[in-house]
Amino acid sequence: MIDLYTAGTGNGRRASIMLEECGLSYNVHKIDLAKGDQKTPQFLKLNPLGAIPVIVDADGPGGKPVTLSQSGAIVLYLADKTGKFLPTDKAKRATALQWFMHASTDVAPASTGLFLVTNAAPDKVASIQAYFETRLLNIFRGNDQRLGEVEYLAGDYSIADIAFYPVVLARKDLIDKTDGLTNLKRWAAKVGARPGVAKGAKVPA
Ligand SMILES: N[C@@H](CCC(=O)N[C@@H](CS)C(=O)NCC(=O)O)C(=O)O
Numbered sequence: 001m002i003d004l005y006t007a008g009t010g011n012g013r014r015a016s017i018m019l020e021e022c023g024l025s026y027n028v029h030k031i032d033l034a035k036g037d038q039k040t041p042q043f044l045k046l047n048p049l050g051a052i053p054v055i056v057d058a059d060g061p062g063g064k065p066v067t068l069s070q071s072g073a074i075v076l077y078l079a080d081k082t083g084k085f086l087p088t089d090k091a092k093r094a095t096a097l098q099w100f101m102h103a104s105t106d107v108a109p110a111s112t113g114l115f116l117v118t119n120a121a122p123d124k125v126a127s128i129q130a131y132f133e134t135r136l137l138n139i140f141r142g143n144d145q146r147l148g149e150v151e152y153l154a155g156d157y158s159i160a161d162i163a164f165y166p167v168v169l170a171r172k173d174l175i176d177k178t179d180g181l182t183n184l185k186r187w188a189a190k191v192g193a194r195p196g197v198a199k200g201a202k203v204p205a
Pocket residue numbers: 009010011012033038050051052053069070071072
């Protein structure tokens with residue numbers, strides 16, 4: 001059995017969507033970020049960085065338990081554990097990893113940057129917020145172009161789509177109010193309609 005420690009954020013949903021898509025059973029432990037559950041001594045034993053998501057897989061490699069944080073590492077671990085959503089063909093695997101890294105290290109940080117300057121920074125400066133919004137939209141335009149050429153980011157549905165989807169979901173309002181991005185919107189509707197994605201996106205309840 002796997003224990004998932006999570007909250008209703010993009011990083012948390014990346015883990016729950018992957019668990020659902022892989023068809024794995026898991027217990028959900030809801031972490032209240034506003035209350036600071038992630039900074040308690042018990043939680044810091046799971047992740048010294050004090051951030052969700054975390055999984056504890058009682059049945060890790062060699063039957064030994066594994067505790068893992070970082071949503072990208074969790075997705076890769078589960079792909080490896082189940083043999084799902086990461087091709088074994090080396091060329092296809094490299095392409096899937098390229099788009100997975102793009103989602104994890106380009107798209108997600110750009111969205112986080114926009115979140116921080118809009119919600120967390122002490123001074124809310126409109127020009128800085130507009131700069132970060134434009135930066136994220138430029139990345140989405142690149143994704144839109146790619147999704148006009150292929151059905152899913154890496155060709156076949158993969159961990160790249162699973163890593164990308166929670167950011168697109170979190171930025172639905174921005175995407176919807178932006179002209180164009182039709183390929184991205186079509187992709188989001190299709191991925192969001194997958195039962196595992198729909199279920200995982202509602203975790204924690
Ligand atoms: N790179 C990490 C980021 C994890 C992260 O920043 N989690 C946030 C929620 S999305 C968190 O727990 N923040 C709580 C805090 O910083 O106090 C990942 O991909 O999992």
